[in-house]
Every structure is written in structure tokens, then in C-alpha cells.
Amino acid sequence: MxxxxxxxxxxxxxxxxxxxxxxxxxxxxxxxxxxxxxxxxxxxxxxxxxxxxxxxxxxxxxxxxxxxxxxxxxxxxxxxxxxxxxxxxxxxxxxxxxxxxxxxxxxxxxxxxxxxxxxxxxxxxxxxxxxxxxxxxxxxxxxxxxxxxxxxxxxxxxxxxxDHWTVRAPVDLGRGPREWIHYPGIFACGRLDEGSALLIDHLPPVPPGARVLDYGAGSGTIGAALAEGSPGAMVLLLDNDAIALTAAARNLPAAPRILGDRLGHAPLPIDHIVSNPPIHSRRAQSLATIERLVRDAPAALAPGGALTLVAQRRLGLQRLLGAHLRRVRTVADRGPFRVWRGWTAGRAQSARPPS
Ligand SMILES: C[S@@+](CC[C@H](N)C(=O)[O-])C[C@H]1O[C@@H](n2cnc3c(N)ncnc32)[C@H](O)[C@@H]1O
CATH class of the missing domain: 3.40.50.150 (Vaccinia Virus protein VP39)
Structure with a gap:
């Protein structure tokens, strides 16, 4: 358009x-x-x-x-x-x-x-x-x-x-196609985003009882893949779009949802944050949300907690992540996307700690 x-x-x-x-x-x-x-x-x-x-x-x-x-x-x-x-x-x-x-x-x-x-x-x-x-x-x-x-x-x-605007389309979160609910205006409506797919392929296993936040959860694809890969983890979904959270509620009814636009809106501390964060504000590219997410992560994470995010490689987030988190690593690189992970100081409790 x-x-x-x-x-x-x-x-x-x-x-x-x-x-x-x-x-x-x-x-x-x-x-x-x-x-x-x-x-x-x-x-x-x-x-x-x-x-x-x-x-x-x-x-x-x-x-x-x-x-x-x-x-x-x-x-x-x-x-x-x-x-x-x-x-x-x-x-x-x-x-x-x-x-x-x-x-x-x-x-x-x-x-x-x-x-x-x-x-x-x-x-x-x-x-x-x-x-x-x-x-x-x-x-x-x-x-x-x-x-x-x-x-x-x-x-x-x-x-x-x-309800009358429900879009049903199959998505594959790693275990074969399944029906997925979207509504108009939700990110990647009717499909799985390439960056989200890369993150889903490289989600860390998290131990039972760990609290994991999918920040900018949209329809809940990343949170759902995480919940399936780590049964027993408590997956929370946060988004600033009430319609996206309605889709997430239908796709992942067991996960608590938070209508919010910052980490402080979630119950803290969090053991692991996963995100395919927004890179636009209105129509223009803006890194403001990513910058706030990374800046706020150390205070929101439990000691040894981790942030895993996917974004376009061209955004070069390594330096930003390195300024706020320890031992930042590139976990995956595919097409235009890269997955980064960084930890807070302290004993690791969520994903495998850096050696
Ligand atoms: C790139 S999309 C990813 C959506 C979903 N995780 C997926 O993979 O399909 C980013 C999401 O962040 C949400 N969002 C935008 N600004 C936000 C903010 N300030 N706080 C929380 N969520 C936000 C959007 O509504 C959108 O659902």
C-alpha cells in the first residue's frame, strides 16, 4: 500500500x-x-x-x-x-x-x-x-x-x-503445519515471518519453572514454539496491540498475556526474554523500541538470565547488546536475519551459560 x-x-x-x-x-x-x-x-x-x-x-x-x-x-x-x-x-x-x-x-x-x-x-x-x-x-x-x-x-x-475477521492459515513452528489464527493488521498476517522462523529454530531449552517472556509476541508464534520445546516453562506474551493479543489468546490459550509496551509491564524478574522486536514506528524505521528493550533487559532479567532476539543483520545490534549484556553471541545467521543472545551477570538459570 x-x-x-x-x-x-x-x-x-x-x-x-x-x-x-x-x-x-x-x-x-x-x-x-x-x-x-x-x-x-x-x-x-x-x-x-x-x-x-x-x-x-x-x-x-x-x-x-x-x-x-x-x-x-x-x-x-x-x-x-x-x-x-x-x-x-x-x-x-x-x-x-x-x-x-x-x-x-x-x-x-x-x-x-x-x-x-x-x-x-x-x-x-x-x-x-x-x-x-x-x-x-x-x-x-x-x-x-x-x-x-x-x-x-x-x-x-x-x-x-x-471474530468475523479471523484469518486462518497454516504455519509450521517446527512440528508440521498447524492452523494459526491471525487478524488484519497483525505482523506477518497469515504466514510465519522469516526472522521469527530463524529464532524459533534456535530457541534455547529452558528449565521447567523458568519464566520466559515473548516480547512483541504478535499472534504468539515464538512463545508457542518455546512452550512446546520447553514443557514446564512459564511463557508470557507481551504486545502493545490488543488485537494481536486476542489472536495469541486463541493460539496459545494457556499463556498469560500482557498488554504493554515495556518490560516493566511484565511480572519481573524474567529468566529469559525472546523477541522479534519491532523496527518501525508508524511507517519509518526506528530502533527506539529495541534500544529500550535492550537497555531495560538487565534490570528485568533474573541473575544469569538471557535475552535472545532476532533482527535484520544490517541493523548491527552487537554493539548495543554488548553495552548492556555480557558475552553477547551470534547464535544464528540466515538470509538477512541474525539471532543474538546475551546474558546478565550472575549464575545462569535459563539457557546454557556462556563458557
Ligand atoms: C516484528 S513483530 C513480531 C511479532 C511476533 N513475535 C511474530 O514473530 O510474528 C513485532 C511485534 O511487536 C509489537 N510491538 C510494537 N511496538 C511495541 C512495543 N513498544 N512494545 C511491545 N510490543 C510492541 C507489534 O504489535 C508486533 O506484534
């Missing part, structure tokens, strides 16, 4: 929200009391929601991923709402899922809005509105961003609810 645009001219992630706010600000006169209700889906920038509030709406915001001070859950509140505003997400399946959820939350005659940037695909997004959302039309084009609107004339074809 993303087309490359030069960094200098590409709109920032907040630009569509500002453009939506600009359009809302030109809607005059302000709505009379009592305030109608509006729902904003998946916009981390507050601009559009603020503008709706200024226009007279009682505004609810919903996020699937943790956002500071914001409601975060696996599915939007039921409503109904007079209008629903959808920030164009990263993939088309997720866009279709959110537009369906939006259409289920307005009455017939209610308005659905979709806003995003040209380099995110908003120019071809009109076809993603569900049947029964009439006319998708462009309300405004500004700063390489667009606001589209459609009027609901009939309920959307799929029933409301995350």
Missing part, C-alpha cells in the same frame, strides 16, 4: 489528522446542542478528534495499540455514533475491517469518513468502503492528504465483531 515518496515531501504521520481537522473547522455553523456523538478510529494524533470536539461533538477515540492516555481495546465501542472517522491504517485488510466496524456504528444516513496521505494509499482507498456505504467522495485534498466521505444507506454485509 505504501509507495515511496521523497522524505522531504512526504506528509508526516500527523498530517492527515491536521487536514481532517482543517476540513472539520470549515464546517459551519457548529452543531447545536445536545452534542451528537463521533467516533475516531485508530488516529494517534489528537487533531481530528479535537476539531470534532470544537465543532460540538461528544468524541470517543479508539485504538487497538497502546496510546498514551487513550482507550485501547481489541474492538471499538458499540455506539451508535452520528459519525465515524477512520484514520487510514497500514494495510488494506485492516482498512476494510475498520470501515466495516465504522459502518456498523452509524445509523442509515450516518456519515463515514476516511483520511490519510497520498503515500499511504488514500488515493485508491474509496473502493475499500463496504457495500451499503454510498458514494465515497473526496471532500478535500490538501498537503498530499485526502478526506473521503460516504453515507451509510444499508448495514455492512459482515456481522460486527473481531
Amino acid at each position: 505504501t509507495q515511496a515518496a521523497s522524505a522531504a515531501s512526504a506528509p508526516t504521520r500527523d498530517a492527515p489528522s491536521r487536514v481532517a481537522a482543517w476540513w472539520i473547522g470549515r464546517r459551519r455553523p457548529p452543531h447545536p446542542a445536545p452534542p451528537p456523538t463521533a467516533l475516531v478510529l485508530g488516529d494517534r494524533s489528537p487533531e481530528a478528534a479535537r476539531a470534532l470536539h470544537g465543532y460540538g461533538f461528544a468524541v470517543t477515540r479508539w485504538h487497538r495499540r497502546l496510546a498514551p492516555g487513550q482507550r485501547c481495546s481489541a474492538w471499538p465501542p458499540a455506539g451508535p455514533f452520528a459519525e465515524v472517522w477512520v484514520r487510514l491504517p497500514r494495510s488494506w485488510p485492516e482498512a476494510e475491517m475498520l470501515l466495516h466496524a465504522a459502518a456498523a456504528r452509524v445509523p442509515d444516513g450516518g456519515q463515514l469518513f476516511l483520511y490519510g496521505a497520498g503515500n499511504e494509499g488514500i488515493r485508491s482507498a474509496a473502493s475499500r468502503f463496504p457495500p451499503g456505504a454510498d458514494g465515497p467522495r473526496t471532500l478535500c485534498i490538501r498537503r498530499r492528504c485526502r478526506v473521503l466521505a460516504a453515507t451509510r444507506t444499508a448495514p455492512p454485509p459482515r456481522p460486527d465483531g473481531l
Whole structure:
């Protein structure tokens, strides 16, 4: 969906929200009391929601991923709402899922809005509105961003609810193909990521009773492989995406799940952390999450505990890991990926200690 645009001219992630706010600000006169209700889906920038509030709406915001001070859950509140505003997400399946959820939350005659940037695909997004959302039309084009609107004339074809967006696809975690549950917008939806597969092939055996955290667990592939390879280990799954954790709950029902975005959100100490960590923030590459994970690992790990992570070799994480952990080793190297492992000081309790 993303087309490359030069960094200098590409709109920032907040630009569509500002453009939506600009359009809302030109809607005059302000709505009379009592305030109608509006729902904003998946916009981390507050601009559009603020503008709706200024226009007279009682505004609810919903996020699937943790956002500071914001409601975060696996599915939007039921409503109904007079209008629903959808920030164009990263993939088309997720866009279709959110537009369906939006259409289920307005009455017939209610308005659905979709806003995003040209380099995110908003120019071809009109076809993603569900049947029964009439006319998708462009309300405004500004700063390489667009606001589209459609009027609901009939309920959307799929029933409301995350269950109706289940993606079932076989994955092989080392013991043959098995059915695996994903939802739109989850990392590597419908397949096993190459980097995760490499990490799964090189997971350390951990002793019964050891507490292992899959950080950035997504649908739970790495945690599931670890639980199978080390029966008796207590596997915890942490992710900042409530929808990913819903998939993980279906794939690995016995594992406790933590909706969080840092090690401190897990019960500590941990004996072993395994991770295929995110290397993007919004659309741009960012090592901020990896850096925090590695920096926080020594305090979160039990003495002798270990961190094993997979990432693209080009990221050259050896130095970062070496700055915070002992005896950092390359455990595997395949294609563009590398698996590193490092230990904290103290008596090793999880994976085999460095000799
Ligand atoms: C590269 S994906 C790996 C997913 C999964 N482990 C797999 O192998 O399929 C990274 C995961 O980290 C999650 N994530 C992103 N930022 C995070 C953060 N700050 N804290 C925790 N999880 C985060 C994403 O939702 C995503 O599920």
C-alpha cells in the first residue's frame, strides 16, 4: 500500500489528522446542542478528534495499540455514533475491517469518513468502503492528504465483531503445519515471518519453572514454539496491540498475556526474554523500541538470565547488546536475519551459560 515518496515531501504521520481537522473547522455553523456523538478510529494524533470536539461533538477515540492516555481495546465501542472517522491504517485488510466496524456504528444516513496521505494509499482507498456505504467522495485534498466521505444507506454485509475477521492459515513452528489464527493488521498476517522462523529454530531449552517472556509476541508464534520445546516453562506474551493479543489468546490459550509496551509491564524478574522486536514506528524505521528493550533487559532479567532476539543483520545490534549484556553471541545467521543472545551477570538459570 505504501509507495515511496521523497522524505522531504512526504506528509508526516500527523498530517492527515491536521487536514481532517482543517476540513472539520470549515464546517459551519457548529452543531447545536445536545452534542451528537463521533467516533475516531485508530488516529494517534489528537487533531481530528479535537476539531470534532470544537465543532460540538461528544468524541470517543479508539485504538487497538497502546496510546498514551487513550482507550485501547481489541474492538471499538458499540455506539451508535452520528459519525465515524477512520484514520487510514497500514494495510488494506485492516482498512476494510475498520470501515466495516465504522459502518456498523452509524445509523442509515450516518456519515463515514476516511483520511490519510497520498503515500499511504488514500488515493485508491474509496473502493475499500463496504457495500451499503454510498458514494465515497473526496471532500478535500490538501498537503498530499485526502478526506473521503460516504453515507451509510444499508448495514455492512459482515456481522460486527473481531471474530468475523479471523484469518486462518497454516504455519509450521517446527512440528508440521498447524492452523494459526491471525487478524488484519497483525505482523506477518497469515504466514510465519522469516526472522521469527530463524529464532524459533534456535530457541534455547529452558528449565521447567523458568519464566520466559515473548516480547512483541504478535499472534504468539515464538512463545508457542518455546512452550512446546520447553514443557514446564512459564511463557508470557507481551504486545502493545490488543488485537494481536486476542489472536495469541486463541493460539496459545494457556499463556498469560500482557498488554504493554515495556518490560516493566511484565511480572519481573524474567529468566529469559525472546523477541522479534519491532523496527518501525508508524511507517519509518526506528530502533527506539529495541534500544529500550535492550537497555531495560538487565534490570528485568533474573541473575544469569538471557535475552535472545532476532533482527535484520544490517541493523548491527552487537554493539548495543554488548553495552548492556555480557558475552553477547551470534547464535544464528540466515538470509538477512541474525539471532543474538546475551546474558546478565550472575549464575545462569535459563539457557546454557556462556563458557
Ligand atoms: C516484528 S513483530 C513480531 C511479532 C511476533 N513475535 C511474530 O514473530 O510474528 C513485532 C511485534 O511487536 C509489537 N510491538 C510494537 N511496538 C511495541 C512495543 N513498544 N512494545 C511491545 N510490543 C510492541 C507489534 O504489535 C508486533 O506484534
